[in-house]
Amino acid sequence: MNVLIAGAGPTGLTLAIDLARRGIAVRVIDKATEFFNGSRGDGLQPRTLEVFEDLGVLEKVLQQSIAIPLMKIYLDSTMVDQRRMAEPVEPTPDIPYPNARMLGQSRTEKILRDKLSEYGVAVELDTAVVGFAQDDDSVTAELSTGETVAADYLVGADGGRSFVRKHLGIAFEGTTDESIRTLLGDVTADGLDHEVGYWFATKENPMAGIAMTPLSGGDQFQFGAPLDTDDADTSIEALQELVDRYAGPGTAKLRDLTWSTVWRPNVRLAERFRVGRVFIAGDAAHVHPPTGGQGLNTGVQDAYNLGWKLADGREEVLATYETERRTNAKRVLGISEDLLQKHVDGDESAMERGENTRQLDVSYRDLSDTRPIASGDRAPDAPLVDAAGNNLRLFDLLHGPHETLLRFSPTTPATHPHTVDIGTTYSSPEAFAHYHATAGDEILIRPDGYLA
Numbered sequence: 147m148n149v150l151i152a153g154a155g156p157t158g159l160t161l162a163i164d165l166a167r168r169g170i171a172v173r174v175i176d177k178a179t180e181f182f183n184g185s186r187g188d189g190l191q192p193r194t195l196e197v198f199e200d201l202g203v204l205e206k207v208l209q210q211s212i213a214i215p216l217m218k219i220y221l222d223s224t225m226v227d228q229r230r231m232a233e234p235v236e237p238t239p240d241i242p243y244p245n246a247r248m249l250g251q252s253r254t255e256k257i258l259r260d261k262l263s264e265y266g267v268a269v270e271l272d273t274a275v276v277g278f279a280q281d282d283d284s285v286t287a288e289l290s291t292g293e294t295v296a297a298d299y300l301v302g303a304d305g306g307r308s309f310v311r312k313h314l315g316i317a318f319e320g321t322t323d324e325s326i327r328t329l330l331g332d333v334t335a336d337g338l339d340h341e342v343g344y345w346f347a348t349k350e351n352p353m354a355g356i357a358m359t360p361l362s363g364g365d366q367f368q369f370g371a372p373l374d375t376d377d378a379d380t381s382i383e384a385l386q387e388l389v390d391r392y393a394g395p396g397t398a399k400l401r402d403l404t405w406s407t408v409w410r411p412n413v414r415l416a417e418r419f420r421v422g423r424v425f426i427a428g429d430a431a432h433v434h435p436p437t438g439g440q441g442l443n444t445g446v447q448d449a450y451n452l453g454w455k456l457a458d459g460r461e462e463v464l465a466t467y468e469t470e471r472r473t474n475a476k477r478v479l480g481i482s483e484d485l486l487q488k489h490v491d492g493d494e495s496a497m498e499r500g501e502n503t504r505q506l507d508v509s510y511r512d513l514s515d516t517r518p519i520a521s522g523d524r525a526p527d528a529p530l531v532d533a534a535g536n537n538l539r540l541f542d543l544l545h546g547p548h549e550t551l552l553r554f555s556p557t558t559p560a561t562h563p564h565t566v567d568i569g570t571t572y573s574s575p576e577a578f579a580h581y582h583a584t585a586g587d588e589i590l591i592r593p594d595g596y597l598a
């Protein structure tokens with residue numbers, strides 16, 4: 147089997163790693179002539195950290211990222227408060243990574259590309275998909291290089307302006323709000339402490355201000371400020387003028403601007419996520435306002451949901467990609483839209499992040515099923531102790547491209563190749579509790595860590 151992935155952003159790269167580790171031939175092409183070097187999607191949610199652990203990139207992500215920083219709030223140049231978007235919480239037996247991490251998107255992508263290269267796959271730059279056709283058995287894609295590629299599946303992970311989505315004729319319903327414009331950039335700021343973040347605004351309008359969020363791996367901050375004019379000047383002089391206006395002249399001297407852009411809130415959802423052998427994922431299928439830090443994370447989850455289904459290949463399995471992920475994207479868009487509205491309304495709680503942004507509560511369960519844990523729910527982690535007294539985690543045994551059969555106090559020999567017996571091979575009262583299990587129960591866990 148072979149899969150062609152158009153787009154080497156976080157979505158395409160995650161999918162490519164998941165397929166490559168299954169031994170599936172994969173090509174990842176990207177229209178860009180060089181790798182993206184900005185920080186834009188810099189919040190990695192707890193569920194994404196779990197996916198990254200399974201894909202073998204978590205260690206690097208944790209090393210290179212930082213915790214959500216403390217933000218110092220300045221109004222009219224006086225510090226009035228210090229707070230975090232979310233207070234850190236301790237890991238629990240079922241949730242090993244409860245806190246989001248901050249890592250500039252280009253650095254996340256570099257970590258993913260390095261992992262992909264371990265499977266011998268390199269991203270092919272300057273190579274766009276420019277046309278394709280499909281029949282019942284394959285997809286034939288035309289590339290900008292003049293090459294024609296035959297593949298079993300084509301996945302459009304080609305971003306918000308997705309060529310693949312447009313070529314399929316899929317509607318992308320929603321809105322782009324031209325009235326809200328934000329200037330963003332990665333820049334060094336002499337005079338500011340890089341250990342913390344800053345919010346500079348006025349007493350008169352405390353919710354409209356400049357955010358300076360420290361970026362890991364250097365001395366840069368991600369700069370974000372509202373634009374009240376039509377002019378789209380993204381130069382360092384324009385950023386400096388805004389810092390001087392909101393923080394007071396002399397507070398910070400900006401230098402080394404390596405990326406900047408003007409951003410408009412876009413909230414859109416594709417009508418379909420699949421036509422035959424062609425799928426769309428990530429921003430190609432849904433675009434979010436950055437409020438809530440959901441876009442990149444939702445794309446990673448799309449890819450992780452799709453990888454094992456493409457490998458499986460059965461129609462009844464493939465069909466669940468659209469139903470599961472489109473329903474989820476709709477829900478997540480609602481969360482980020484609500485947060486965006488709070489920003490627009492000047493609501494102070496717009497800065498706070500709750501449970502629903504961590505993506506640990508993503509579930510594909512049938513909503514009429516009211517059991518405490520049911521098919522479609524995320525498989526919780528649990529500490530295990532083996533017969534020799536060694537400590538390990540259930541997640542250690544779920545990791546890899548396979549599904550896993552969890553059995554509780556079984557009395558028969560295992561026949562499934564990936565069986566984990568709790569209560570016999572491993573002791574784990576926590577697993578009994580988190581899975582609401584009693585002796586004799588068997589629970590099949592999908593390769594993407596949801597109950598089958």
Ligand SMILES: Cc1cc2nc3c(=O)[nH]c(=O)nc-3n(C[C@H](O)[C@H](O)[C@H](O)COP(=O)(O)OP(=O)(O)OC[C@H]3O[C@@H](n4cnc5c(N)ncnc54)[C@H](O)[C@@H]3O)c2cc1C
Pocket residue numbers: 152153154155156157158175176177178182186187188189190251273274275276303304305306308309310330409427428429430436438439440441442443444445
């Ligand atoms: C300011 C800002 C802040 C954000 N903050 C967050 C955050 O905190 N957390 C979060 O989760 N998300 C955040 N996001 C969103 C996040 O950046 C995106 O959701 C994410 O980049 C989507 O990844 P993707 O791989 O789906 O698409 P992209 O990253 O857009 O990648 C698509 C790729 O496809 C390539 N391509 C395009 N057309 C073709 C073609 N025809 N053929 C081949 N390749 C093609 C492009 O060159 C590109 O490399 C933010 C976004 C912005 C703008």
